[in-house]
Amino acid sequence: MPTAIIADDEDLQRSDLQRMLQLIWPELEILATCEDGGDALDAITKFQPNIAFLDIRMPELSGLDVARASDGKCRVVFTTAFDNHAIEAFKLGAIDYLLKPITEERLQHTISRIKEQLSAGTTPQDLIQVMAALDQRLREPQEAEKIRWISANSGSTIKLFSIEDVLFFESDLRYTRVVSADDEGHIRTSIKELQKGLSPDQFWQIHRSIMVNPRAIARARRDEMGNIFVELKNHREQLRVSQTYAWRFKGM
Template sequence: MTTAIIADDEDLPRKELRRMLAEIWPELVILAECEHGADALEAIHQHAPDIAFLDIRMPGMSGLDVAHAIKGRCHAVFTTAYDSHALDAFAAGAVDYLLKPVSASRLKEAVARLKERFASKQVAPDVSQLMLELDKRLRAPAAERIRWISASVGDTIKMFPVEKILFFSSDEKYTRVVSTDDEAHVRKPLKEIVDGLDPESFWQIHRSIVVRADAIAKAHRDEMGKYTVELRGCSERLKVSQAYAWRFKPM
């Protein structure tokens, strides 16, 4: 029996993919449908599926983040609305992708490749490096990256140069911006800010926290294996979620 989960934050594409899979691969058992990356990661831990169909961009934890976290525990197939310039990262063929809206012919090709891998007992590859490359390609080009963050505080506009920002953290309504000597809140969602940052300079360590990489002084691991991060020039300790703990594994 071959099993899978489907993760997509949009209801219609998720249900349409399930319907198409039922027609093309009726023997495939769908163990869970997930709306968020965190739910997908939990479902993979709970059900240990053979395949994870992951939307590349979901709020909070993306499909790329889930792929980092599972480290080859199951075969990944990505669904995406992005065009081919980003999808060149898949050229090696270790991971398959489906361009939205998913066509039946393209899904049949992906299913055939998956069946071949299972027939030859290929182990699911660890695609961490590929995911890093794809994440870079999906971010804004250097010319379009954010240079400044402006925040309104009463009648004052505070200006934060990106190179002085220590971390961003978000709640449902605001994103908190903390620099070496000040902080403020902006209404722009963290996801939109992240897409405009240099992925080499800023690391997501939690669905609601992004830190400047060169500001990290130490990562602490407790007896449960959970990490917190200590930044230079900041007294706060920031939580690292399971999906991003791979960044702090000893070399």
């Protein structure tokens, strides 16, 4: 019996997709419905479904993050509200997508493709390179939107950082640290909001609360527990990489 999980942070979208799947593909067992990317990744690890229907934009982890972290453990179908121009990116690799609002006709087409793949016994491709390309296409900010300078507070002083000089960003519940080789400050902008103005190759997310400038990385190392830490060229702090983003250092 084929199995699946559904992940979408909108209750109505999640329930509508579940209803249509049960109508069109009654043999499909829905193992879990998830409200965010973290729950989706946990469900994939726990239940090992054949298929994951993942919304692109979700709290904590995006659908792209979940797909990368799952590393081919299941087939991925993205659900998205992106326009037709952005959808061109989905034609990379063996990945399907459902444009919201999802229609039964389009869902039937996707199900037919999945059934053919399952019958043929084909396995999901390695998604790492495909996800990286897809991420860049979907997240690439327009020229006018790109962040070039950061104004950050340090006590009563406002400091100006060129984005090229920033080594990493680190967020907590209230603020985000902006750290350069010889200075730092704080801003109220979240990691998620910063990402909208940064190209994917400018800063790598390595933890839900950390983005690092890849040009500032000296090396990455594993400790005796298997945890990965990033060491920087011009700073003494070491940054921990969460398991979700360990794929960036997969060769270790």
